[in-house]
Each structure stands twice: as C-alpha cells, then as structure tokens.
Amino acid sequence: MDLNNYEKLLESAYERIPENIKQSNRFEIPKVILHLESKNTYITNFNKIINTLNRDKKHFFRIFLQKAGTMGEIRGNQLFLKGRYKEQVLNRLIEIYTKTYVLCSVCNKPDTVIQRESKKLFLKCAACGVREEIKEK
Numbered sequence: 001m002d003l004n005n006y007e008k009l010l011e012s013a014y015e016r017i018p019e020n021i022k023q024s025n026r027f028e029i030p031k032v033i034l035h036l037e038s039k040n041t042y043i044t045n046f047n048k049i050i051n052t053l054n055r056d057k058k059h060f061f062r063i064f065l066q067k068a069g070t071m072g073e074i075r076g077n078q079l080f081l082k083g084r085y086k087e088q089v090l091n092r093l094i095e096i097y098t099k100t101y102v103l104c105s106v107c108n109k110p111d112t113v114i115q116r117e118s119k120k121l122f123l124k125c126a127a128c129g130v131r132e133e134i135k136e137k
C-alpha cells in the first residue's frame with residue numbers, strides 16, 4: 001500500500017469520528033410529514049414529534065394551534081389542522097416551541113421538565129441543574 005495514501009485514509013477516518021459522535025448526540029426534531037386533504041392539513045408523524053420533544057401532547061397542541069392561528073384536533077397519531085400549511089411554516093412553529101419549552105437556555109440540552117408554580121412555568125434542566133422561568137411569547 002502506498003504510504004501517502006494510507007496516511008490520507010487515516011486522516012479522513014479521524015475527521016469522521018467527531019462528526020459521527022456529534023450527530024448521534026444531537027437533539028433533532030423530526031420534520032413534519034404532511035398529508036393534505038381538501039382544505040385541511042394532517043401532520044401524520046405527530047406522535048413521533050411529541051415523543052422526541054417529550055412534552056405533554058395537550059400542552060404542545062394548545063400552543064401550536066395558537067401560533068398557527070387555526071383550529072384543529074388530535075386524531076389518534078395525527079394532528080389535524082384546519083387550513084393548508086406548508087412544511088417549512090409548521091417546522092418553524094415547532095422550533096419556536098422547542099426553544100421556549102424544551103431546550104435549556106443555559107446548556108441548550110433537551111433534558112428538561114416543565115414545572116408549574118402558581119401561575120408561573122419553569123423549565124428545570126436535568127443536565128446542568130438550572131431552573132428558569134419560561135417566558136411565553
């Protein structure tokens with residue numbers, strides 16, 4: 001084997017390792033999979049998204065509809081929305097929800113729980129221990 005080539009192979013192998021580790025640890029929200037029917041939209045992978053966010057279905061649903069400015073309902077594993085929506089728009093709304101209600105504002109990890117205290121909501125992070133009030137927008 002050509003030594004030069006061998007070194008290049010080694011180099012590229014090393015370059016790939018941190019990338020792989022980063023990917024397996026990264027928190028990634030599944031992108032919405034939509035089914036459009038007449039004037040309505042179904043998010044068919046709603047359950048998967050909720051499971052990834054690890055939040056209460058009804059809490060997410062309420063905030064999400066409010067932000068989308070429409071009506072809808074949870075139908076089994078799907079989320080039904082009145083109106084036709086583009087994927088990018090809904091993905092963006094989920095991102096906004098995630099930033100506010102899931103990701104720790106200090107360490108940016110999703111290992112959090114929502115705690116309710118009188119009328120205030122707090123996000124408690126299991127990764128870094130921070131507890132911060134959630135500022136609803």
Ligand SMILES: [Zn+2]
Binds near residue numbers: 104108129
């Ligand atoms: Zn944290």
